[in-house]
Amino acid sequence: MAAPWLRDAWLRLVTAFESNRLAHAYYLKHYPDKGSNSFIEQFTKYLLCQSKGKSACNQCKSCLLYAAGNHPDTWILDGTEASRIGVDEVRDLQKNIVNKANQGGFKVAVILQAEKMTEQASNALLKVLEEPPADTCWLISTKEPEQLLPTLRSRMQWLSIPYPEAEQTDEQTAQAAELFDALHKLTPLPELKDKAVAAEWLNTSERLASDMLAQLNRLPAERFYFPGVRERYERLTQCSWLTAPHLSQWVSECRQLRQTYQGSPGVNLPLLLTLIWSRWSHFLLGEE
Numbered sequence: 001m002a003a004p005w006l007r008d009a010w011l012r013l014v015t016a017f018e019s020n021r022l023a024h025a026y027y028l029k030h031y032p033d034k035g036s037n038s039f040i041e042q043f044t045k046y047l048l049c050q051s052k053g054k055s056a057c058n059q060c061k062s063c064l065l066y067a068a069g070n071h072p073d074t075w076i077l078d079g080t081e082a083s084r085i086g087v088d089e090v091r092d093l094q095k096n097i098v099n100k101a102n103q104g105g106f107k108v109a110v111i112l113q114a115e116k117m118t119e120q121a122s123n124a125l126l127k128v129l130e131e132p133p134a135d136t137c138w139l140i141s142t143k144e145p146e147q148l149l150p151t152l153r154s155r156m157q158w159l160s161i162p163y164p165e166a167e168q169t170d171e172q173t174a175q176a177a178e179l180f181d182a183l184h185k186l187t188p189l190p191e192l193k194d195k196a197v198a199a200e201w202l203n204t205s206e207r208l209a210s211d212m213l214a215q216l217n218r219l220p221a222e223r224f225y226f227p228g229v230r231e232r233y234e235r236l237t238q239c240s241w242l243t244a245p246h247l248s249q250w251v252s253e254c255r256q257l258r259q260t261y262q263g264s265p266g267v268n269l270p271l272l273l274t275l276i277w278s279r280w281s282h283f284l285l286g287e288e
């Protein structure tokens, strides 16, 4: 998964599949600019692939059929251009999905912008999910998760994806720039007066590390949390020792720290975050 915010959701699905605990249906926030459609495509291909590892092999018959847009065991109801998704369309999908898989593997049904389903269509989908056919997975994206019927939602698993907000505020961008400079010892490290402030900086730290990773991987501008700070990121080219695994590690350090803090609010968040920063800083400056 190219975008860092999709990685956790991807691992969750692959792990569920590998341990035979895949749910019959997942729903996630529809956000094509940030990769939600390609996430669904990748996972569909993965499920259909006949010799997969941690991702689809791109070589087997299923992968080739999928790439050609001809795979007989996957269907898509794309509400993107439609004003609504009607009950007949859902029923057609349902008829297909109860049949045995043509290629003998999984069957995958996709609905994009499911919030456009009429009430009847939603109820038809609910019926399918109440008695889901075997070896079937529904992948559903919606712009308005809370508008789906609660009964429908209860039949699906929510895939939480921490998309970067459409736009980071100027203040957040300024924070990221300040932290980036501080890590390079151009300015002092920010002072973390209390836990609330530290929690904010923890978010900024995670996004900054994710941006630095995006920079290293030469991802396009829309993959950055703080496009406004990108010019500064050029400085990273001077740190030849900095690799993508380091930065992935930094992103997960932030996540782990957040989990620890949420689990036991007594931990000294300002101190722990400051320690992380000074370690990062030493590393960036080649002092390790």
Ligand SMILES: [Zn+2]
Binding pocket: 048, 049, 050, 051, 052, 056, 057, 058, 059, 060, 061, 062, 063
């Ligand atoms: Zn394959």
